[in-house]
Amino acid sequence: MHHHDLEHIADGVVGAAAIASTIIANPLLRAFYRKWGATEHEAHKPLPGDELIASPRMQYTRAISIKAPPAAVWPWLIQIGYERAGWYSYDVLEDMTGAGKFVDGESADRVVDALQTLKVGDQIKLHEHLSYTVRELEAPARMVLFDAREDHSSSWVFVLEDHEVHPDDPDTAAYAGGTRLLVRWRLDYEPSRSNDLMWKAFVEPINFVMERKMLLGLRERAEQR
Template sequence: MKRTTACAIGIGTYLAGLAVGYQVILRNRCLEWGSTKEEVARAMPGDDLLTDPDIVATRSITINAAPERIWPWLVQMGPGRGGAYTYDWIENLLGLDMHSADTILPQFQNLSIGDTFALGDTGPRMRVAVHEPEQALVFASEDGHWVWAFGLYPSDEGTRLVSRNRIALPNKAVPTRVFNRLIMEPGSWVMERKMLLGFKQRAEREQKAPVVAVSEAPAPVGG
C-alpha cells in the first residue's frame, strides 16, 4: 500500500511539474509559433464567431509569394480534397482521409460560403463561414466549438500567412482539459507547423512558374 501511495504521489508530482513547466516555458511558444505580438493581438475574420474560447492559437509564416499564389492551396484543403499539407500518415491514423496534393487541383477551386466537409467519421463537420478571395478563409464547426481562420497579409518579404484556431471546451472534465493542455496543444503545434511549411514550399515553388496572361494563351486547336 505504501509503495502504491508513493508511486501515485511521484506520478502526480511529475505530472504537476510537467504542467507547470509547459504553462510557464513552452505554452506561448506553442500557441503563437511564428507570430509577432501584433499578429497575436490583431483581430481576424471569424473572431466574432466564437467570442469566448478556451484556447486561441495564432501561428504564422512568411511566404515569398503573392497572395494569389497561396490562395488556391488554401481553398482546396480538406479530407478527400487537397489534404492538409502536413503528416498524412498521422492524419490517416485518425481516419481523416488526408492526401496532401503537390499540385493545384482545379476541381476543388470553387469553394463557397456554406460549403461543408466532415473531418472523419466521428469528427466535426466544418462549414465555410468567411470567403474573401486572396484575403481570408474561415471554417467553423457546426457545433460552434471551433473556428479556424486563415488570413493573407502582404508584407515586404511576400505574404504573411496567419492561421488562428479558436476552440471552446464546454463542460469538459479536468482530466480532459489536462489532456488537451499537455498533449493536444503541443500535438497541434507539430501538425500546424508542418502545414504552414507545406504551404510555403508549395506556393514558393509555384511562384517561380510563369504566369500566362489570357492574351498570351495559345489559340484553341482548330480555331
C-alpha cells in the same frame, strides 16, 4: 491505409517524435507554440471570425511568411481537407488516425482544379465524422471556418495579407510582393478538469506539430509553383 514510401514513413517517425516531445515539454513550450511565427501585435490584433467565439477558453495565432503573392497561395489553401487535397502535413500520421483519405493519395503537390470552387456553406472535413463549415470566404484574403457541437465550438481562420517590407529590417526585403499568412484558432468548451487536460495537454500540442508542418508544406508548394 495507403502504401507510403520510405521518405513519407521517415517523415511520419519525425512527426510522431515531435508530438511526443511536445506533449512531454508542454508546460515549457505552450507559450511558444500558441503564437508560433507571430508577432505580439499579430497574436493579439482582431481578426475576421473572432466574433464567432467571443470569449474563447483557448486561442492561438500562428503566422508564416511566404515568398509568393496571396493570389498564388490561395489555391493551395482552399483545397485543404479530408477527401480533398490533404493537409500538407505528416501524411503517415493522418493515415494512421483515419484522416488520410486524399484525392491524390498523399497530400497534393498540384493545384486541383476540381477543388477550387469552395464556397460559403461548404464543409471541409477533418475526417469522416468531423468537419468545419465555411462561414466566410474572400479570395485571396481570408477563409473563416466554424464548427459548433454540443460539448465544444471552434473557429479556424486563415488571413492572407500583403507582406510588409520595412526599410530598417533587411530580412523583410526578401518577402516583397509576398504573403503574410495568419492562422487563428479559437475554442470554447464545457469547463472541467478532464476537458482542460484533454484540450491543453494533448489536443493543443498535437495540433501544433501537425499545423506547423502544414504551414511549412503550404509555403513550400506556393513558393515552388
